[in-house]
Amino acid sequence: xxxxxxxxxxxAVFFAKNSDREPGEAQLVVRIPAVANDRRARLKTTYxxxxxTANRHGVILSKPFWIWGAEMGVNDRGVVIGNEAVFTRVMExxxxxxxxxxxxxxxxxxxxxxxxxxxxxEMLETYGQGGICGYRDRRLRYDNSFIIADSGQAWVLETAxxxxxxxxxxxxxCISNCLTIGEDYDLTSNGLEDFAKQRGLxxxxxRLNFKKTFDTRFIPFFAASRYRLGLSSSLLKGxxxxxxxxxxxxxxxxxxxxxxxxxxxxxxNRDICMHAGGPIRRSQTCGSMVSRLVPxxxxxxxxxxxxxxxxxxxxxxxxxxxxxxxxxxxEKTVVGSLWRRHEEIHRRLIFNKEARDQVKRSIVETEKNIxxxxxxxxxxxxxxxxxxxxxxxxxxxxxxxQKYKDLPFDYAMLSPYALYWxxxxxxxxxxx
Numbered sequence: 001x002x003x004x005x006x007x008x009x010x011x012a013v014f015f016a017k018n019s020d021r022e023p024g025e026a027q028l029v030v031r032i033p034a035v036a037n038d039r040r041a042r043l044k045t046t047y048x049x050x051x052x053t054a055n056r057h058g059v060i061l062s063k064p065f066w067i068w069g070a071e072m073g074v075n076d077r078g079v080v081i082g083n084e085a086v087f088t089r090v091m092e093x094x095x096x097x098x099x100x101x102x103x104x105x106x107x108x109x110x111x112x113x114x115x116x117x118x119x120x121x122e123m124l125e126t127y128g129q130g131g132i133c134g135y136r137d138r139r140l141r142y143d144n145s146f147i148i149a150d151s152g153q154a155w156v157l158e159t160a161x162x163x164x165x166x167x168x169x170x171x172x173x174c175i176s177n178c179l180t181i182g183e184d185y186d187l188t189s190n191g192l193e194d195f196a197k198q199r200g201l202x203x204x205x206x207r208l209n210f211k212k213t214f215d216t217r218f219i220p221f222f223a224a225s226r227y228r229l230g231l232s233s234s235l236l237k238g239x240x241x242x243x244x245x246x247x248x249x250x251x252x253x254x255x256x257x258x259x260x261x262x263x264x265x266x267x268x269n270r271d272i273c274m275h276a277g278g279p280i281r282r283s284q285t286c287g288s289m290v291s292r293l294v295p296x297x298x299x300x301x302x303x304x305x306x307x308x309x310x311x312x313x314x315x316x317x318x319x320x321x322x323x324x325x326x327x328x329x330x331e332k333t334v335v336g337s338l339w340r341r342h343e344e345i346h347r348r349l350i351f352n353k354e355a356r357d358q359v360k361r362s363i364v365e366t367e368k369n370i371x372x373x374x375x376x377x378x379x380x381x382x383x384x385x386x387x388x389x390x391x392x393x394x395x396x397x398x399x400x401x402q403k404y405k406d407l408p409f410d411y412a413m414l415s416p417y418a419l420y421w422x423x424x425x426x427x428x429x430x431x432x
């Protein structure tokens with residue numbers, strides 16, 4: 001389960017996304033350089049081959065380590081994309097492109113948000129979407145929705161099989177694990193109404209309502225998708241109507257829980273910052289991203305770690321001379337990764353309120369110092385300030401590890417929540 005938000009304010013577009021996946025599914029942040037004049041005719045995505053394109057943009061991706069695609073990312077033209085699982089009535093079971101593949105293709109090939117939108121649409125209509133999307137849950141399949149943005153515009157794209165509807169964002173929007181576009185779409189796939197009538201989903205009277213026609217109820221209900229959508233909408237409204245906008249507000253939005261103060265054991269699927277906890281609450285926020293999009297010098301931050309409420313957002317950019325601490329050396333190596341190292345601490349903090357409170361206080365201080373380098377020194381963030389911000393984030397992560405690496409796994413013996421995490425630790429190879 002995931003949530004994605006976008007807001008236009010103060011001459012910029014602000015983007016934020018949490019990627020909720022299985023708790024042991026490492027999410028790596030990788031930077032892939034631009035490619036020119038590639039002669040390969042075909043590209044192997046997660047499950048199928050597609051036509052390759054000779055010239056591709058550089059990208060920074062936050063991706064589950066085992067797939068080709070990504071949950072969220074940005075390209076060197078300033079386009080960002082985040083995707084959500086949606087469970088429609090017309091999901092295909094044949095192999096195709098999964099939503100994360102479509103996202104990466106949109107970033108590698110799209111020059112603007114609108115161009116990326118049409119890249120995804122073309123690939124969707126050509127190859128379809130389908131395939132196992134779960135890491136260990138091999139039954140998990142879904143269709144996808146997307147927020148696609150650059151410094152001047154943003155789009156919501158929602159899909160049902162090979163069909164789709166898209167809506168331009170005027171001021172703010174958010175998506176979760178349910179369809180949101182009703183009759184207010186700006187673009188749709190050709191033959192959408194005829195397809196819905198053939199499936200017995202649309203009478204043909206009036207304007208087709210995309211979400212009522214194609215959405216399902218069971219999984220969105222148990223995933224509390226509408227509640228998270230409501231919380232995201234409320235947060236966006238507050239930011240839109242509040243004082244000057246800054247990145248820290250979006251970061252804190254991704255740390256939101258349905259009830260505050262929170263404890264991971266008391267979490268719910270209504271939380272934007274998701275804490276896994278059993279068969280109903282199976283998702284964990286395994287990575288988060290926030291961007292401020294402006295025509296020059298956009299700013300991008302990734303946690304590269306689970307649980308944004310227990311993580312610092314770390315800068316990343318396309319400057320090839322800076323090896324940002326959030327970046328993984330490749331797309332698949334989990335051993336020794338930032339994600340894996342932080343996870344050793346995350347799982348120790350789950351049951352220790354005192355330690356969690358200490359960590360949260362240190363996050364506030366560190367992120368203030370990081371964001372001061374971006375937001376109080378003018379719009380032109382040069383290499384020296386990027387490096388200084390990265391050092392602050394890397395030092396925080398190292399201090400966190402050294403301080404808590406020997407903290408015991410203090411899991412109560414008879415707590416169902418503790419039993420769940422003991423099992424996860426055994427599966428994922430964490431000593432408990």
